[in-house]
């Protein structure tokens with residue numbers, strides 16, 4: 782099967798969860814190379830510093846050989862173009878994701894028409910995870926071991 786160039790998988794990944802890993806693994810099967818792009822969502826304040834998020838993602842993805850992780854601060858569409866990316870990967874977990882994703886995909890298409898947004902459906906096991914829910918459960922002492930890979934679990938435990 783012909784594979785399809787470089788894709789960026791952007792997000793805040795604060796922290797990286799099994800849901801993100803699931804999407805990344807699917808994308809790595811389709812694209813030649815997937816760059817996890819830690820980008821800034823101006824509506825979110827950070828929990829882990831970007832450099833730590835990057836380290837954790839690298840630790841969680843040692844079994845994948847066609848991906849990388851970078852931190853980027855700026856307009857994603859410009860960055861995708863500068864990287865000559867063919868696609869932006871996003872995960873869809875449930876219907877409520879759609880409205881936001883739809884608007885973001887249209888905005889990015891307007892800014893960089895040559896970069897296609899591609900949606901991967903997450904596995905149903907991970908459909909209800911979000912980074913903030915994981916942080917919230919952890920903050921109250923709950924068990925998050927089924928939500929995040931071991932390196933993230935350890936990092937959260939030491940905060």
Ligand code: COA
Nearest residue numbers: 791792793794800801820822856857872888910911912913
């Ligand atoms: N499994 C688990 N959780 C998932 C998931 C999956 N498959 N897919 C998404 N999520 C969660 C995330 O953990 C996150 O949870 P949170 O809201 O509790 O933090 C939420 O769903 C969506 O976040 P994420 O996928 O990380 O995206 P985001 O909305 O934080 O990131 C950016 C959006 C960073 C990609 C976007 O703001 C951006 O492109 N910024 C750069 C500036 C720019 O170009 N802006 C214009 C964009 S049109």
